[in-house]
Amino acid sequence: MNTFANNAIVRLEDVHLSFGQTEVLKGIDLTVNKGDAVSIIGPSGSGKSTILRCINALVAPQSGRITVGGTRVDQLTKESERIALRKRVGIVFQQYNLFPHLTVLDNIVLAPTRILGVDRREAEKLARHLLEKVRLVEKANAYPGQLSGGQQQRVAIARALAMKPELVLFDEVTSALDPETVGEVLWVIRDLVRDGMTSILVTHEMRFAEEISDTVVFTENGRVVDRGSPEQIFRNPDNPRVRQFVSGLSGHNAMRDGEGI
Amino acid sequence: MQDMNLTDLFVSLTDKVGLNYQFLATGYEAQIWRDGFVTTLYLVVLLIPVSLIFGLLFAACLTSGRLWLSAPVRAFVEITRNTPTLVQLMFSFLVLNTFVSNLVGGAQNNPLTPFFWVVAVVGLHIAALHAEAIRAGIEAVPASTVEAARGIGFNQLQILRYVEVPLAFRASLPAIVNNLINLVKLTTVGNAIAVSEITYASIMVWTQRDNVVELMIVILAFFSLINLIVARVGLWVERKLAVPGYGL
Known part of the structure; x- marks a missing residue:
């Protein structure tokens, strides 16, 4: 990992975070290189989503260093500095969280025009290009409520990409979807990763994580238990806990395979 | 001339069914009554935007998260919605207005009219109700939607x-329309401090003419018509803003 250190775009060092009395992160170390896809896996409640929220300053850790593309996130004190960071880091949520009162096109155009000050016509051009990428051009004028979960999630990805982020965080983006639409969302993410978009994914899609990741990180109880190549984590896990987790999930994965990812 | 003829026709026709609208043919009382309608309409047209602007302002204060903004507004909202508007109006006119008069050196220098106090009291009273409706609407926006907006980089x-x-x-629109319907009816409190809106003007007429029923019929029809229009416009706006596939 150290050999690629100069190429690191995200680095977390000994990050500790508590919500009140609950210790959520107990010393997280994580390095993500530019252009890499890193998957964070592990049982629910292990702090995976919180790691992502630390990276774009939606929550602040009590201690530890977080560096994103040269910015010391843990040292940001002003909201304006956090906003400047969030413009560079896209995030896609489990529940899509589109703006329900805006059309698909307006959902994508809102941030570039209002935050970056991009000309409306130019923003629309980019939005249509992104909709092509996520295969939803024909839904440009639909409202989120008229779309399936998978379609909404693809719009949410396009919305994040419209800000031309340096990296994108995916927070269990397929967990709320019915099995039939999971595939179409994973297809879009796979394309992004192949295009070299730096991506950090919190996911329960083990088969997918194995396929697209450069590195897989296994977390439990707020700690990184193991990390390595997908091959290492999924095929030859050294760590007994990882072995137990992966083998327990294999049946679930087999079922998903059948759904045609 | 045409007008006079129509009025005469109306007066004689209604007289045949036993309704006494003879005052309409006179100059003075008919004028008072017509002015009553105009004053009520004037109040309504003025009060709707006043109540909405202050309602939005109050709601912004209530949800600002800043105590020095929210606490005074919260106190005002509680007082105004828990006490009778009529009492508020009398208090404002008899106490606050007198206070202002004393400050400026006598009632003759006081620019604040009874009409002003009706607009202020009724407008702010309904604004408090709007504010509660809008506040509830803001708080009903899912935290996850707000988090997504923050995550994208909105301030x-x-x-x-x-x-x-x-x-x-969108969420509070039905409640706002209800408040506006109440607002229209609340303009009648002006009669307590001699603002010659329609009920005040009617009292002036019927004490002379003894035609309470006749005037009541018109007053009730008048308010029904205004509120029918308010409700219709509200419904139109609601439909105009409706989002396909979304519950609101």
Whole structure:
């Protein structure tokens, strides 16, 4: 990992975070290189989503260093500095969280025009290009409520990409979807990763994580238990806990395979 | 001339069914009555925007998260919605207005008219009700939607403007329309401090003419018509803003 250190775009060092009395992160170390896809896996409640929220300053850790593309996130004190960071880091949520009162096109155009000050016509051009990428051009004028979960999630990805982020965080983006639409969302993410978009994914899609990741990180109880190549984590896990987790999930994965990812 | 003929025709026709509208043919009382309608309409047209502007302002204060903004507004909202508007109006006119008069050196220098006090008291009273409706609407915007907006890079004011207010306004619109219907009816409290809106003007007429029923019929029809229009416009706006596939 150290050999690629100069190429690191995200680095977390000994990050500790508590919500009140609950210790959520107990010393997280994580390095993500530019252009890499890193998957964070592990049982629910292990702090995976919180790691992502630390990276774009939606929550602040009590201690530890977080560096994103040269910015010391843990040292940001002003909201304006956090906003400047969030413009560079896209995030896609489990529940899509589109703006329900805006059309698909307006959902994508809102941030570039209002935050970056991009000309409306130019923003629309980019939005249509992104909709092509996520295969939803024909839904440009639909409202989120008229779309399936998978379609909404693809719009949410396009919305994040419209800000031309340096990296994108995916927070269990397929967990709320019915099995039939999971595939179409994973297809879009796979394309992004192949295009070299730096991506950090919190996911329960083990088969997918194995396929697209450069590195897989296994977390439990707020700690990184193991990390390595997908091959290492999924095929030859050294760590007994990882072995137990992966083998327990294999049946679930087999079922998903059948759904045609 | 045409008008006079129509009025005469109306008076004679209604007289045949036993309704006494003879005052309409006179100059003075008919004028008072007509002015009553105009004053009521004037109050309504003025009060609707006043109540909405202050309602939005109050709601912004209530949800600002800043105690020095929210606490005074919260206190005002509680007082105004828990006490009778008539009492508020009398208090304002008899106490606050007198206070102002003393400050400026006598009632003759006081620019504040009874009409002003009706607009202030009724407008702020309904604004308090709007504020509660809008506040509830803002708080009903899912935390996850707000988090997504923050995650994209919107600041607090942009989130309010582009996400929370548009959603909150849709959610609170039915309650706001109800408040406006109440507002129309509340204009009649002006009669307590001699603002010659329609009920005050009617009392002036019927004490002379003994035609309470005749005037009541018209007053009730008049308010029904205004509120029918308010409700219709409200419904139209609601439909105009309706989002396909979304519950609000």
